[in-house]
Amino acid sequence: MMGAFAGRVVLITGAARGQGRAHALRFAREGAAVAMCDVSAPDPASMSPVASADELSETASLIRACGVPALAMFCDVSDEQAVAAMTASMLAKFAAIDVLVANAGILPRRQDAWAVSAGDWNRTLAVNLTGVWLCAKTVARAMIAAGHGKTTTISSTGGMKGSPGFAAYAAAKWGVIGLTKTMTAELAGHNVNVNAVCPGPVATPMVLNSAFSPSAAGQQGDPAEELARDLRAPDAAVDRRRSR
Numbered sequence: 001m002m003g004a005f006a007g008r009v010v011l012i013t014g015a016a017r018g019q020g021r022a023h024a025l026r027f028a029r030e031g032a033a034v035a036m037c038d039v040s041a042p043d044p045a046s047m048s049p050v051a052s053a054d055e056l057s058e059t060a061s062l063i064r065a066c067g068v069p070a071l072a073m074f075c076d077v078s079d080e081q082a083v084a085a086m087t088a089s090m091l092a093k094f095a096a097i098d099v100l101v102a103n104a105g106i107l108p109r110r111q112d113a114w115a116v117s118a119g120d121w122n123r124t125l126a127v128n129l130t131g132v133w134l135c136a137k138t139v140a141r142a143m144i145a146a147g148h149g150k151t152t153t154i155s156s157t158g159g160m161k162g163s164p165g166f167a168a169y170a171a172a173k174w175g176v177i178g179l180t181k182t183m184t185a186e187l188a189g190h191n192v193n194v195n196a197v198c199p200g201p202v203a204t205p206m207v208l209n210s211a212f213s214p215s216a217a218g219q220q221g222d223p224a225e226e227l228a229r230d231l232r233a234p235d236a237a238v239d240r241r242r243s244r
């Protein structure tokens with residue numbers, strides 16, 4: 001198959017749905033073989049339920065329909081042994097890793113920083129920051145050995161400024177930028193690029209749920225638009241939430 005990524009092997013975490021699925025399909029349409037993972041167990045810290053096994057296998061089917069190989073794996077990116085096993089499975093099947101998109105993430109319940117439990121804080125950091133580091137460091141070894149590679153980490157505009165109601169999320173996403181800048185410098189001499197992407201609001205299940213916004217239950221407007229307003233005017237968003 002032809003395409004900008006023909007013959008390349010990519011690994012995308014959190015690919016069962018949302019932006020991860022979109023990244024996976026885009027790479028597939030450009031000819032890449034796509035390895036992907038998602039988590040298999042519910043996550044009590046996540047505001048919205050994590051993806052289902054059916055969604056992961058549907059992403060794999062959509063990729064195969066593009067005419068490229070797909071490998072779908074269950075992996076909790078916060079679990080070092082699971083990340084090592086996932087990477088080993090991918091290397092066993094494709095014998096290479098050219099691109100990593102460290103996309104998996106959760107949005108925790110909306111609470112002021114002083115109300116967040118240590119459990120929710122630790123879990124958010126474990127998935128959104130430690131999970132990115134574990135995946136990036138594990139594939140870095142294979143990329144160094146191959147003499148090339150590209151890792152993209154997914155931060156957020158929440159990693160560039162404060163996010164009232166989402167202290168752990170913001171802290172993790174700021175951390176992703178620090179990790180990325182550091183690994184960029186460390187790996188440059190190995191011809192391995194590490195870059196961060198900071199999406200603004202995107203209409204995925206992370207925000208399209210009634211816990212994030214009543215509008216997601218069809219009561220008012222578009223939750224992605226509400227998030228956009230929050231990000232543009234965080235102080236106003238705080239006032240609005242207080243009045244609820």
Ligand SMILES: NC(=O)c1ccc[n+]([C@@H]2O[C@H](COP(=O)([O-])OP(=O)(O)OC[C@H]3O[C@@H](n4cnc5c(N)ncnc54)[C@H](O)[C@@H]3O)[C@@H](O)[C@H]2O)c1
Nearest residue numbers: 014018019039050051076077103104105156201202204206
């Ligand atoms: N949606 C937005 O507005 C927005 C804005 C900025 C950044 N982001 C970031 O974009 C990335 C993708 O999010 P999305 O918008 O597609 O949301 P999403 O909830 O649809 O997708 C996140 C995916 O990650 C998976 N996941 C969660 N915990 C995991 C774990 N421990 N191990 C493996 N997979 C896990 C989920 O099951 C899900 O499939 C996330 O890192 C998110 O923080 C989203």
